[in-house]
Amino acid sequence: MTMRMAKRAVLVEPGAPIEIWDCPVPPASGGDIVVAVEMAGVCGTDHHYSLGEVELPGPMVLGHEGIGRVEELGPDVSTDYAGEKIEPGDLVYWVPLRPCHRCHACTVLEDTSLCPNLSPGRFRAAELPPSATYTEFAVLPAGMAYFRVPPGTPPEAVIAFGCAMPTMLHAMERLGGVEYGQSVVVQGCGPVGLAAVLLSRLAGAGDITVIGGPPARLKMAERLGATATIDIGAAPDSEERFAAIMAASANRGAEVVIEAAGKLPAFEEGMRLVARGGRYLVVGLWSAPGSTPLEPRRVNNANLRIIGSALSRPKHLHQAIAVARSCHQRFPLAEVVSHRFSLDQSQQALEALGRLETVKAVIVPR
Ligand SMILES: [Zn+2]
Ligand SMILES: [Zn+2]
Structure with a gap:
């Protein structure tokens, strides 16, 4: 069996041009799923990273707002994180945050947005399978919440507000x-x-x-x-x-x-x-x-x-889909997406955002 490869946009160090790496993505195991990314939101935070305004732990795949099609379910997975059945081909929405559920914030405060271990999936080494979103295929490990986007809800209406x-x-x-x-x-x-x-x-x-x-x-x-x-x-x-x-x-x-x-x-x-x-x-x-x-x-x-207020908890992703679903016909949510870029154009996408040319830009990796 040939290993699936995934192109990904990597910020090697602040100020350096974005590099496109192509590295293997193994089959989904255990509680993981593999997702074919349809749209990745370009966020101000990505731009802050690219400028070095937020500390970079090492070469990092950019993007933390994703909509993708389920490509493969690990053997332990049959639902999203609200218990909705999912199958290959379904659209899911995620941000690559994973509360650890074994820290003071997660367990005692019951506030996973304050978990100090939230981002291991986001900051893992760039050659490992990414949970970040500027990539063709993302791997969402067990514990990283994702939710099904129901048919009839335009993915643009969700990704327009990415992590926002x-x-x-x-x-x-x-x-x-x-x-x-x-x-x-x-x-x-x-x-x-x-x-x-x-x-x-x-x-x-x-x-x-x-x-x-x-x-x-x-x-x-x-x-x-x-x-x-x-x-x-x-x-x-x-x-x-x-x-x-x-x-x-x-x-x-x-x-x-x-x-x-x-x-x-x-x-x-x-x-x-x-x-x-x-x-x-x-x-x-x-x-x-x-x-x-x-x-x-x-x-x-x-x-x-x-x-x-910082970040969000998994329930807020679920609510974000509900807002998009109930409001996209009354309000022009999908039209907030003003610019689309290919993965190879990730650098241009960040620069366009930096010049405030975009209302919301998305990367369409495939
Ligand atoms: Zn964001
Ligand atoms: Zn925690």
């Missing part, structure tokens, strides 16, 4: 949701910001104002439910943006501010936009180290809450 929708679903859960009629400001309109807009709209928010850019992303934000947008290209001064938000809210600010900008200065600006009694949800600063001024007295005297 589960991240935002987790964040909204930690926030305690948006109440009917509440005013929301979303900082940033990449996929995380767009997911925040959609979920706020579905929750019945009143005004949803997005601060971000460029215009193509703001236009999409409007189609997903934003009621107003502020283009940071046209309003580069944060005082100007502050004045616009205050003018639109009778000087109150927003009851919920959601940071999805990924840039440290967004925090200070966002804190100023929170209304008295309001909540600030910080989701986008995962790879933005640094410190920033904060006036604790205002947190105290204005009854503010600041809520952080």
Whole structure:
């Protein structure tokens, strides 16, 4: 029997051009499955890795947002991680995180998003079978959750929000949701910001104002439910943006501010936009180290809450499919995918993202 080979896009070191390696993928054993990748989301985090803004443990296959067809089931596998029967040919969605279920976070806190051992599948040596997604074939080991994408749900509607929708679903859960009629400001309109807009709209928010850019992303934000947008290209001064938000809210600010900008200065600006009694949800600063001024007295005297949220848990992937399934006809979710690249064009995909040309880019490996 000839061994299946899989091309994969490897970041050897930060700043180096992406290399395409072709290495063997063994047959699925035990609780593993082999998946033929249909679409891999190109995420800002991939770009951060390529620039060296997030530490790289060694040569790494890029991509952590995947939709693929089940190619082969290991002998111990008959269902996805919600107990749905799966067979070769079915579409599944995954992010390559695998909680260890034997640590304080997993077991005592019951919060697998804080598991310190979450990423062994993602950071394994690049010549081993990848669970990462910039590859022709991925191997999902036992314990790495994946869920079936039902027929009739366009895969684009799921991968458009790659890791962003589960991240935002987790964040909204930690926030305690948006109440009917509440005013929301979303900082940033990449996929995380767009997911925040959609979920706020579905929750019945009143005004949803997005601060971000460029215009193509703001236009999409409007189609997903934003009621107003502020283009940071046209309003580069944060005082100007502050004045616009205050003018639109009778000087109150927003009851919920959601940071999805990924840039440290967004925090200070966002804190100023929170209304008295309001909540600030910080989701986008995962790879933005640094410190920033904060006036604790205002947190105290204005009854503010600041809520952080990192990554997601497997249930949020399942919920992300449910959102795509129920909303893709009402909202142009699939159209969020604006650019498609082949695996060989992974470098160009990251560069296009870096220039903010894309709303959402995907790699189509095969
Ligand atoms: Zn991502
Ligand atoms: Zn753990």
